[in-house]
Amino acid sequence: xxxxxxxxxxxxxxxxxxxxxxxxxxxxxxxxxxxxxxxxxxxxxxxxxxxxxxxxxxxxxxxxxxxxxxxxxxxxxxxxxxxxxxxxxxxxxxxxxxxxxxxxxxxxxxxxxxxxxxxxxxxxxxxxxxxxxxxxxxxxxxxxxxxxxxxxxxxxxxxxxxxxxxxxxxxxxxxxxxxxxxxxxxxxxxxxxxxxxxxxxxxxxxxxxxxxxxxxxxxxxxxxxxxxxxxxxxxxxxxxxxxxxxxxxxxxxxxxxxxxxxxxxxxxxxxxxxxxxxxxxxxxxxxxxxxxxxxxxxxxxxxxxxxxxxxxxxxxxxxxxxx
Amino acid sequence: xxxxxxxxxxxxxxxxxxxxxxxxxxxxxxxxxxxxxxxxxxxxxxxxxxxxxxxxxxxxxxxxxxxxxxxxxxxxxxxxxxxxxxxxxxxxxxxxxxxxxxxxxxxxxxxxxxxxxxxxxxxxxxxxxxxxxxx
Numbered sequence: 001x002x003x004x005x006x007x008x009x010x011x012x013x014x015x016x017x018x019x020x021x022x023x024x025x026x027x028x029x030x031x032x033x034x035x036x037x038x039x040x041x042x043x044x045x046x047x048x049x050x051x052x053x054x055x056x057x058x059x060x061x062x063x064x065x066x067x068x069x070x071x072x073x074x075x076x077x078x079x080x081x082x083x084x085x086x087x088x089x090x091x092x093x094x095x096x097x098x099x100x101x102x103x104x105x106x107x108x109x110x111x112x113x114x115x116x117x118x119x120x121x122x123x124x125x126x127x128x129x130x131x132x133x134x135x136x137x138x139x140x141x142x143x144x145x146x147x148x149x150x151x152x153x154x155x156x157x158x159x160x161x162x163x164x165x166x167x168x169x170x171x172x173x174x175x176x177x178x179x180x181x182x183x184x185x186x187x188x189x190x191x192x193x194x195x196x197x198x199x200x201x202x203x204x205x206x207x208x209x210x211x212x213x214x215x216x217x218x219x220x221x222x223x224x225x226x227x228x229x230x231x232x233x234x235x236x237x238x239x240x241x242x243x244x245x246x247x248x249x250x251x252x253x254x255x256x257x258x259x260x261x262x263x264x265x266x267x268x269x270x271x272x273x274x275x276x277x278x279x280x281x282x283x284x285x286x287x288x289x290x291x292x293x294x295x296x297x298x299x300x301x302x303x304x305x306x307x308x309x310x311x312x313x314x315x316x317x318x319x320x321x322x323x
Numbered sequence: 324x325x326x327x328x329x330x331x332x333x334x335x336x337x338x339x340x341x342x343x344x345x346x347x348x349x350x351x352x353x354x355x356x357x358x359x360x361x362x363x364x365x366x367x368x369x370x371x372x373x374x375x376x377x378x379x380x381x382x383x384x385x386x387x388x389x390x391x392x393x394x395x396x397x398x399x400x401x402x403x404x405x406x407x408x409x410x411x412x413x414x415x416x417x418x419x420x421x422x423x424x425x426x427x428x429x430x431x432x433x434x435x436x437x438x439x440x441x442x443x444x445x446x447x448x449x450x451x452x453x454x455x456x457x458x
Contacts, residue, residue, distance in 0.1 A: 020380040092354035099364035
């Protein structure tokens with residue numbers, strides 16, 4: 001058995017070292033990565049994937065710790081992928097989400113992995129999605145993805161999560177109105193954490209009023225829950241809602257979101273493959289630097305250059321097929 | 324496109340002391356040097372530290388301890404790393420570790436010991452030169 005096959009077997013058996021190694025392989029985009037994902041993909045798809053997003057200071061990590069404990073009480077196994085931003089200047093990252101969850105580190109039914117965004121342009125890196133697949137295939141009942149809800153890119157979480165939970169806390173300085181509209185729309189569950197604070201009820205009302213502005217008819221009515229993560233208050237109710245949503249997902253409307261996710265992943269994979277193939281060819285022909293210079297000199301814009309390269313590649317492929 | 328290899332480091336605080344300024348200074352310096360740093364927070368048991376290192380598949384572990392309990396905790400940590408098959412992870416330490424204990428710690432397999440006042444550049448240089456190739 002090759003090393004990759006060993007790791008795949010280990011992942012499917014739930015071996016923690018294999019899971020850790022597998023995530024490293026896909027994160028570093030090693031040569032074995034595509035084969036690894038292809039091998040585990042058929043066995044994924046059973047976990048309930050929950051995305052948790054919210055600004056720093058909302059108490060996400062503390063809340064996740066309580067959520068995981070609650071699920072563990074119910075006998076479920078949980079994987080957590082905690083994502084933090086990579087510094088655009090240094091390329092490094094401080095991954096501190098584990099701090100609030102460290103008591104869970106020795107629970108064999110919990111697997112926590114910290115990941116840096118590594119400056120992936122869209123926000124939710126392919127590596128994050130693949131890490132979720134690995135934890136899923138390893139048999140985790142629940143996989144939680146935690147991201148920082150700052151900026152447009154966190155709407156991307158819909159591409160990896162089946163249930164999106166948006167967490168807010170009163171008095172964070174950013175008013176509800178500042179929450180990106182996209183985030184308001186994709187939330188399946190709103191949580192107002194630190195609900196023991198004075199302005200918690202006002203925060204709930206603010207969210208409600210914005211919700212009423214969205215007149216869209218939705219099959220799932222997004223609830224607004226209150227929690228106090230530090231004490232665990234409100235967490236059992238949150239789990240109930242999560243369970244409710246999971247059951248809702250097993251019915252119809254989820255089809256649309258699933259199709260969206262599948263399409264998005266396919267498109268990403270195609271884009272990457274196309275770009276890599278065509279650029280590699282251009283480099284081999286020694287014409288790559290030349291083209292970059294043309295773009296810098298504004299002789300051609302990037303989109304038009306891509307169009308030309310694309311057509312050239314297709315013409316060549318057609319010619320090759322004929323000969 | 325291939326991601327450049329990132330060095331993943333676990334900065335851990337074994338034992339009961341709550342002085343983590345040094346650990347955080349080192350963590351930030353390593354981040355600024357382009358590494359991905361996982362910080363455990365305070366009061367970690369050897370079991371927690373080793374399990375975290377396993378799940379996070381780190382290349383390096385930095386142990387920060389100021390309570391004097393290194394002689395009790397470090398051997399346990401090194402033993403657990405061996406048990407779990409994490410022998411290819413480099414371990415270094417910092418904090419308050421008396422000179423006379425250093426040879427013993429090095430014999431356990433701890434590759435570098437950096438006391439208070441060590442310039443962060445020294446630690447970064449050491450890491451870049453000694454980080455294991457775990458592929």
